[in-house]
Amino acid sequence: AASERLHATNNFPEFTGRLCPAPCESxxxxxxxxxxxxxxNVEVSIIDKAWDSGDVTPQPPERLSGKTV
Known part of the structure; x- marks a missing residue:
């Protein structure tokens, strides 16, 4: 699936696809x-469809470290 290929090279496409100013396009x-x-637009579309279809779901940590950001 496209979302698997996207995740193979980007750990957080849900965020980076929206935050990146896309200098590669110019x-x-x-x-x-x-x-x-x-x-x-391609990356955002892929990840939106993956969320909508349930291919991507939140994966909370098994245990909390107690650290905060």
Whole structure:
């Protein structure tokens, strides 16, 4: 599934896909002759569909460390 491939290279696509300013899109060489790949939109769409279908679910830790951020 697309979500498995996305998670293979990104531990937190649920967050990074939304927070990243996507500088790769303006550097996309396809943008020379046609619209550049909108990788940010692609990643957000993949992870949204994975959440909606239940392929991705929260995984709370087995035990709390007591540490806070």
């Amino acid at each position: 550097a996309c060489v396809l943008g020379i002759n046609q619209p550049a790949v909108t990788i940010k």
